[in-house]
Amino acid sequence: xPPALGPPSLRSSMSDLHHDISxxxxxxxxxxxxxxxxxxxxxxxxxxxxxxxxxxxxKAHVDGQDNTVSVKVxxxxxxxxxxxxxxxxxxxxxEGQIQLYVKKDVIGDEPYAAFKKIDLGDIIxxxxxxxxxxxxEVTVRVEKYTLVSKxxxxxxxxxxxxTDSEQVYRQRYLDxxxxxxxxxxxMMRSRIVASIRQTLASRKFIEVExxxxxxxxxxxxxxPFVTHHNALGSDFYLRIALELRLKRLLVGGYDRVFEIGxxxxxxxxxxxHNPEFTMLEVYQAYSDFQGMxxxxxxxxxxxxxxxxxxxxxxxxxxGEMINFAGDWRTVRYFDLIDAAxxxxxxxxxxxxxxxxxxxxxxxTLGLDIHSGWQPFEIVNEIFSKKIEPTLIQPTFVTHxxxxxxxxxxxNQEDAGLIxxxxxxxxxxxxxxxxxxxxxxxxxxxxxxxxxxxxxQKMDTDFLLALEHGMPPAGGMGVGIDRLCILLTGAESIRDxxxxxxxxxxxxx
RNA sequence: GGGUCGAUAGCUCAAUGGUAGAGCAGCAUCCUUUUAAGUUGUUGGUUCCGGGUUCGAAUCCCGGUCGACCCA
Numbered sequence: 001x002p003p004a005l006g007p008p009s010l011r012s013s014m015s016d017l018h019h020d021i022s023x024x025x026x027x028x029x030x031x032x033x034x035x036x037x038x039x040x041x042x043x044x045x046x047x048x049x050x051x052x053x054x055x056x057x058x059k060a061h062v063d064g065q066d067n068t069v070s071v072k073v074x075x076x077x078x079x080x081x082x083x084x085x086x087x088x089x090x091x092x093x094x095e096g097q098i099q100l101y102v103k104k105d106v107i108g109d110e111p112y113a114a115f116k117k118i119d120l121g122d123i124i125x126x127x128x129x130x131x132x133x134x135x136x137e138v139t140v141r142v143e144k145y146t147l148v149s150k151x152x153x154x155x156x157x158x159x160x161x162x163t164d165s166e167q168v169y170r171q172r173y174l175d176x177x178x179x180x181x182x183x184x185x186x187m188m189r190s191r192i193v194a195s196i197r198q199t200l201a202s203r204k205f206i207e208v209e210x211x212x213x214x215x216x217x218x219x220x221x222x223x224p225f226v227t228h229h230n231a232l233g234s235d236f237y238l239r240i241a242l243e244l245r246l247k248r249l250l251v252g253g254y255d256r257v258f259e260i261g262x263x264x265x266x267x268x269x270x271x272x273h274n275p276e277f278t279m280l281e282v283y284q285a286y287s288d289f290q291g292m293x294x295x296x297x298x299x300x301x302x303x304x305x306x307x308x309x310x311x312x313x314x315x316x317x318x319g320e321m322i323n324f325a326g327d328w329r330t331v332r333y334f335d336l337i338d339a340a341x342x343x344x345x346x347x348x349x350x351x352x353x354x355x356x357x358x359x360x361x362x363x364t365l366g367l368d369i370h371s372g373w374q375p376f377e378i379v380n381e382i383f384s385k386k387i388e389p390t391l392i393q394p395t396f397v398t399h400x401x402x403x404x405x406x407x408x409x410x411n412q413e414d415a416g417l418i419x420x421x422x423x424x425x426x427x428x429x430x431x432x433x434x435x436x437x438x439x440x441x442x443x444x445x446x447x448x449x450x451x452x453x454x455x456q457k458m459d460t461d462f463l464l465a466l467e468h469g470m471p472p473a474g475g476m477g478v479g480i481d482r483l484c485i486l487l488t489g490a491e492s493i494r495d496x497x498x499x500x501x502x503x504x505x506x507x508x
Numbered sequence: 509g510g511g512u513c514g515a516u517a518g519c520u521c522a523a524u525g526g527u528a529g530a531g532c533a534g535c536a537u538c539c540u541u542u543u544a545a546g547u548u549g550u551u552g553g554u555u556c557c558g559g560g561u562u563c564g565a566a567u568c569c570c571g572g573u574c575g576a577c578c579c580a
Contacts, residue, residue, distance in 0.1 A: 022535035023552035025518060029534095079543085086540035103540060120533075134541045157519040157532050159544050164519085166575045178519090268509090271577085368580095492576095505574065 025154045032117055033150045043147040048074040048125020054091070054098035057130065061138045066131035073098055073140060074125040074148070076177060077118065079158065087115070088139070091124065092177065099139040100126050106143060114147075120158075121151030121177075169500050182495075185488045189496055191307045192484055193260060196280060199302045203295070205256040205282065210245035212238055212262070218462065219243035219407070221454035222265040225275075238264035242281040243407065243475070244462045247436065250473055251465045255285040260480065271492045272428070275501045278480040283436070287474035289408075289419050292433035293330075293396055296423060296476060300324050300394070308487055315426045316489045320392050322426060328394040330421075336387045336397065337379055340365065345379070349416060358382075374452045376403040391424035406446035406456055408434035426486050433476035440466035 021027035036043065051072040052060060060069050075091035075098075085104040090097045104112040118124065126145040133139045156162040161178040168175040168182070175182045197207065215234075217224035219241030228235050239245075242259050249257045260280045269275060284291060304311045304324050311325040334346035341361040348354045358378040362369045365386055369378055379401065391397070399417045402410060408418040419435035437443050443466055447458040484496035494500035 020535090020551075022550085023517090025534055079545095081542045081545050082539085083542065083545080084539040086542090088542045088545080090543090099543085101541070105540080133543090135543065137541095137543075139541085154518050154533060159532065160520040162519070163521095164515085164575085166515090167519095169575090174519095268580085503574065 026152055029119055029150065029152045043150045046146050046148045048146050048148045050074045053095040054093050055095035057098055057140065058138045061130040061132065067129040067141060069130045070127065071130060071140060072125065072127040076123050077120055078155070078177065080120055099137055100142050101139050102142045102145070106141065107145070115145065118147060119151060121155045122147055123149035169494060169502055172498055185490060185495060186498055188307065188488050189484045192303060192487060193480065195303050195307050196299055199299050200258050200282065203256065205258045206254055208249060208257050208259055209261070210242060210259055214239050216457050216459045218457045218459040221456050223267055225264050225266045240265055242279060244459050246281055246283050247470060248462065248465045250283055250285055251468055251470045258282040269501060272482070274481065274493050274497055280478040280480055281475065283473050283475040285471040285473045288435040288472065289421055289433045289474055291474040292476040293421060296431055297328065303487065313487060314489060315392055316491055317427065318392055322393060324394060328396060330396040330398060332399040333383065333397050334399065337382055340382055340386050374403065376401045377452050380404060388424055388429065389427040392426055394423065394425045396421040396423055403451060405434065406450055407437055409437050410442070428482055430482055430486065431476055431478040433474060436473045436475045438466060438470040438472055
C-alpha cells in the first residue's frame with residue numbers, strides 16, 4: 001500500500017485517507033496476518049520443534065567447530081537487526097535469549113521475503129547450525145524457520161522495558177518478556193519452592209493438600225474471606241492458616257507432614273502484605289521447637305547452596321550483608337525487651353503495675369499505646385516496632401509470652417511463656433515455630449483464655465481430634481513470599497508474586 | 509481507612525496558563541557478521557474520566573477512577 005502523500009491539509013481531502021494504517025500497529029499486524037492466511041499459511045495452525053532451550057543451545061556449540069551442531073529452537077522475537085539481505089534477530093525462551101542469523105541465500109528468496117514481514121513479538125521456530133559470530137556470540141545459522149504465532153500488539157520499548165507498575169502487575173506477561181530482572185526474580189521463586197520441597201522430601205516429610213474452604217477459619221488470628229456453597233447451603237471461610245488441618249494428620253499417624261499452600265487474609269494490602277499469600281507449614285512428630293531450628297537452618301543452607309549460590313545476601317533496605325552460614329543467634333524475647341526499654345521490665349511481669357510500667361516504657365520509646373491494651377500487647381508493640389526491624393541477621397527469638405499463641409506448649413519453668421521461636425531475618429518475621437500443644441485440656445483453656453484484640457476462633461472439631469491423642473511434635477510456618485523477598489532482594493511482596501492482588505479494572 | 513505523589517503517542521519520557529515534542533516501536537528507503545546495529549525520510553494524540561476558573565488549560569481548582577509510597 002502506498003503511503004499517503006502531501007501535507008495533511010491536502011491529504012485530508014484524499015478519499016483513501018482512512019486506508020493509511022501505518023501508524024496503527026495493531027492494524028498493520030492484522031493486515032499481515034490476513035495476507036498470510038489469504039496466501040494459504042496460518043501461523044496459528046503451525047507448530048515448531050524445540051530440541052534445545054536457548055541456554056542449552058549456547059552450551060552445545062563446540063569452540064572452533066562452527067556449523068557442526070544442529071539445533072531446533074523456538075521463542076519470541078525480541079530483537080531484529082535487519083541488514084537488507086541478512087538479519088540478526090534474537091528470540092526469547094524460558095531460559096533466555098539466543099541470536100539467530102537469517103541469510104537470504106541460505107533460506108531462499110521467498111522464505112526470506114516472508115521473514116522480512118515478521119514483527120517484533122512474533123513467535124517462531126528455527127532450525128540450523130551453531131556458529132560463533134565475528135563478535136564472539138554463539139548464533140544459530142538458520143536454515144529453516146516457521147512462524148507459529150502472530151503478535152497483533154507491539155512489545156513495550158526494548159531498552160527501558162516496562163516501568164509502569166500497574167501494567168507490570170496487570171500484564172505480567174509483558175514484564176516477563178521485556179524485564180529480565182523480573183524474569184529472573186520470579187523464576188527464582190519457583191526454584192526456592194522446589195528446593196524446599198526437596199529438602200523436606202529428603203527428610204521423609206509427606207506433602208499433603210488440605211481444604212481451602214473451611215467451616216471455621218482457625219489456626220491464626222485474622223479476618224477471613226467469606227464465601228457461600230450453594231449445594232451445601234452454607235457459608236465457608238477461606239483458610240487463614242494450615243495448622244489445624246495438618247495437626248489432625250499427626251493424630252492420624254502421618255508423623256512428618258507439610259503443605260505449601262495459599263492462605264487468605266481479608267486485610268490491608270501493602271509492601272509486605274498481599275490478601276492471598278503462600279505459606280509452608282511443617283509438622284514433625286517426636287520433635288519440638290528446637291528440632292525446627294535445625295530444620296529451618298537446613299532449609300536455608302540448601303537454598304543458599306543450590307539456589308542462591310552464596311551464604312551471604314545483601315539486605316535491600318539496610319545494605320547490610322545477611323550471613324546464613326555459621327551459628328544463628330538465639331535470644332530470649334524478654335532479654336530483647338529489657339535491652340530496648342533500658343531496665344528489667346521482665347521482672348515486673350507479675351507486679352500489679354506491670355501494665356502501667358510497660359505503657360510508660362513504650363511511650364518513652366515514642367510508641368502510640370492504646371489505653372485498653374493488655375500488657376502482652378504493649379510489650380509486643382515494643383517488640384514489633386523497635387526490635388524486630390533491627391534483627392537483620394538470622395535470629396531465633398525464644399520464650400515468647402503465652403498470650404501470643406494459644407497453640408504452643410507452655411514452658412516447663414515459666415508457665416507464662418511458651419516453647420517457641422520466632423525466626424527474624426532482615427527485620428521481618430520469617431518463620432514462627434512451636435513445640436505443639438497436644439494436651440486437649442490445656443488447649444481448650446488456651447482458646448478460652450485468649451485476650452486482646454487478635455483472638456483465634458475455637459475449632460471444637462480440632463479439640464475432638466486432640467482428645468484422640470496427638471503425638472508431641474515440633475511445627476513451623478514459613479511465609480514463602482517474605483522468604484522470596486529476602487532471598488531475591490525484592491522491595492515489595494508484589495515483586496515476588498506473579499499476579500498480585502489489584503482492584504479489578506476493565507480490560508481495554 | 510487517612511496523608512503525599514502520579515496518570516501525556518504502542519512503550520520510555522519532555523512541554524512558564526499561549527501551535528503538545530523526542531527516543532524506541534511503526535511505515536517507507538539503503539545495507540549479507542549485527543550487539544540499544546547503522547542510514548535517509550515519515551505517520552501517529554479524547555494529554556485517565558467528569559465538571560469548573562480563564563480570552564485561552566496537559567498545566568490552576570473541585571469531584572471521580574486506577575496506581576505508587578508513607579501511616580493506621
